Structures are given as structure tokens and as C-alpha cells.
Amino acid sequence: MDEIRVKNLEVFCHHGVYKEENVLGQKFLVNIVSKVDTRAAGKTDELELSVSYGDICRCVKKEMTKQNDKLLERVAERLAECILLQFPLIKEVEIEVKKPWAPVLMHVDYTSVKIKRSWHKVYIGVGSNLGEREEYMKLAKEKVSALPDTKNFKSASIIETEPYGYTEQGKFLNTVYSIETLDTPAEFLDKLHQIENEAERKREIHWGPRTLDLDILLYDDLVTEDEEITIPHPELTKRLFVLEPLCELAPRGIHPLERRRYSDILEDLKEKEK
Template sequence: MDEISVKNLEVFCHHGVYKEENVLGQKFLVDIISKVDTREAGKTDELALSVSYGDICRCVKKEMTKQNDKLLERVAERLAECILLQFPQINEVEIEVKKPWAPVLMHMDYASVKIKRSWHKVYIGVGSNLGEREEYMKLAKERVSGLPKTRNFKSAAIIETEPYGYTEQGKFLNTVYYIETLYTPEEFLDKLHQIENEANRKREIHWGPRTLDLDILLYDNLITEDEELTLPHPEMTKRLFVLEPLCMLYPRGIHPLERRRYADILEDLKGKEQ
């Protein structure tokens, strides 16, 4: 991915722990590295096909001066989020906020905080088989697509499926969502749990009936294993009701662990269940 860089942008503002810093203010220096595909802009010389570094600078200045923060970490986080939300062509940004006059009573060039933030691609399994199934699926779509710090929501078609695991229950409605987010996996999972709670989700029987079930299937190609969240979802390649709608959105995608396309995994699973 190409880069558009701004180095040592000077902004006078009032961030710091001490009262004097908040009252008197001081100069901060900011480095911004934005990951952007510049090929079409380079071929056509059209600004609309790239991102104006002048607009990035104005965005940074406005964000840095609109409020006072104690920590450089907070300043950098706000800047990264502001840039990614304001400039859709930017998929990743690296921010370094430098404080040349940090009050440490020793000589140094500056203190700084550097962070890197980006958009993440997430696939979510969705299911309901209890109560007003259609209404719960509608609620899920409205709430997930309306989450802040997200973009480019897509939904596969809804399918009706037989229960999996615990079979003494009604049929499910299932689908898969795609969305891009700035949330970490843990933050995004918490948002999904809040939506499930709004639908009065109860976790009483493993694989049992539920008003609404929202599972993170994939988060980029991240591979994790802990008690709260395992990625990719460990059961996804065994479930037709996940693979069928997933392949509507992402048929040529490759499973991070199995290194096989989802369309091929789906065909193999169909063959086994015939």
C-alpha cells in the first residue's frame, strides 16, 4: 500500500497533566503516515482519487485544539480515529505525537507516543430460533449496521436451517454479516453482546434455543485462542448454516488455518452430509 506522509506538523494546544500546561499551552509536533492506494491518482493527476495532505493537516489541527487531554496516548487515539472516519480512502494510519517541551527537568529533544490504527474486516454469524425470529433478525441488522466506528455493512440472504448440536428445538433463521470496524475484537464482541442482551438472549443450554445469536466468525485473518474469543470461529467449517451465507459474501476467501477456500469447504461438507 502507498503512503502519504506529513512530518512535524506544528500545532499549538493545551494538553498535559499539569495545570500550567493546560493554561499556557505549548507546541506539539505530529507525524502522520496514511496508507492509501495512489495508483489511479498518479495515472490521472486527479486529486479526487487521492487524499489531500492539506485536508489531513487541517483535520489534525481541528481535532487537537477542540479539547484538552492529559495524555499523549489520548491525543494520538483521537487523531487516528478522526482521520480514518473522515477520509474513506485511508485504510491505515500511523500517528506520532511529539512533545518537545515535556516537563521532566532534563534535556531531551521530545517525548512522543506513536500508534498505528486501521480498518478491520469482520464476518459475523447471525441466528434466531426463539420467539419472533424475523423481528430479532431485523433488530440485529439494524443494530449491527448502525454501530459507530464501522462502515461498508453487507448482509447475506437469510436461510432457514435445522438446529445444530442440541436438536430438540425449533428451526433457525441464519445469515452472515460483513462489516469493517475500528474496534478491537474484544471491543466488537462486547458490542455484539449488548445487542444480544437487547434481544433478551439467555445462555442456559449449550447450542440451545436463543432469541438472537451473534458470533464473530472472522476478524481479518487473525488467529487467537482464549476463553472469551477464539478466531477463526472453531465451529464455522462444520456448519452449513454458516458456510452457505458466508459464501454468498466471501466465496473465494481462504480460511486462515485450513488454507482452503470457503466455497471448497462448503462443497466438501455438503458431500459428507448427503
């Protein structure tokens, strides 16, 4: 990915733990590396196909001076979020916030915090088979599409399916969403659980009936070993009601572990279940 760089942007503002820092203020230097595909702009010389480094600088200055923070970590996080939300063409940003006048009572050139943040593509499995199924599916779509720090929400078609695993229950409505988020998997899963709670989801029987079920199926090409969040979802390749809507959104998508297209996995599963 191409890069647009800003080096040592100087901003005078008020951040720090000590009272004097918040009263007197001090100089900060900011380095920004924005990952952007600049090929179209390079071929056409059209500004709207790239990102103005002047606009990036003005965004950073405005964000740094609008409030006082104690930690450079907080400043850097706000700057990364601001840039990614304001400039849709930027896929990833690296921010370094330098503090040349750090009050450490020793000589240092500067102290700094450097972070890297980016958009992440997430696929979400959605299901409901209890109560007003259509209303719960409508609630899920409204809430997930409106989550903060997200963009490019898409929904596959809703299908009705037989229950999986625990079969003594009603039919499900199922679909898959895709969305881009700035959240980590844990942060995003927490937001999904909050939506399930709004739908009064009860976890009483494994694979049992539920008003609303929201599962992270995929998060970029991430493969986790986390006990709380297993990505890719371990049942993804075994479920027609997941693969069918997933293939609608990502017809040429490739499973990060099996290295096979979801469409091929779907066709094999259909053959097995004939």
C-alpha cells in the same frame, strides 16, 4: 500499500496532566503516515482518487485544538480515529505525537507516543430460533449496521435451518454479516453482546434456543489463542448454515488456518452430509 506522509506538523494547543500545560499551552509536533492506494491517482492526476495532505493537516489541527486531554495516548487515539473516519481511502494510519517541551525537569529533545490503527474486516454469524425470529433478525441488522466506528456493512440472505448440536428445539433463521470496524476483537464482541442483551438473550443451554445469537466468525486473517475469543470461529467449517451465507459475501474467501476457499469447504461438507 502506498503512503502519504506528513512530518512534524506543528500545532499549538493545551494537553497535559499539569494545570500550567492546560492554561499556557505548548507546541506539539505530529507525524502522520497514511496508507492509501495511490495508483489510480498516479495514472490519472485526479485528486479525488487520492487524499489531500492539506486536508489531513487541517483535520489534525482541528481535532487537537477542540478539547484538552491529559495523555498523549488519548490525543493520538483521537487523531487516528478522526483520520480513518474522515478519509475513506485511508486503510491504515500511523500517528506520532511529539511533545518537545515536556515538563520532566531534564533535557530531552521530545517525548512522544506512536500508534498504528486500521480498518478491520469482520464476518459475523447471526441466528435466531426463539420468539419473533424475524423481528430479532431485523433488530440485529439495524443495530449492527449502525454501530459506531464501522463502515461497509453487508448482509447475506436469510435462510431457515435445522438446529445444530442440541436438536430438541425449533428451526433457526441464519445469515452472515460483513462489516469493517476500528474496534479490537474484544471491543467488537462486547458491542455484539450488548445487542444480544437488548434481544433478551439467555445462555442456559449450550447450542440451545436463543432469541439472538451473534458470533464473530472472522476478523481479518487473525488467528487467536484467547480463551474468551476464538478466531476463526472453531465451528465455522462444520456448519452449512454458516458457510452458505458466508460464501454469498466472500465467494473467493480463504480460511486463515486451512488455507482453502470457503466455497471448497462448503462443497466438501455438502458431500459428507448427503
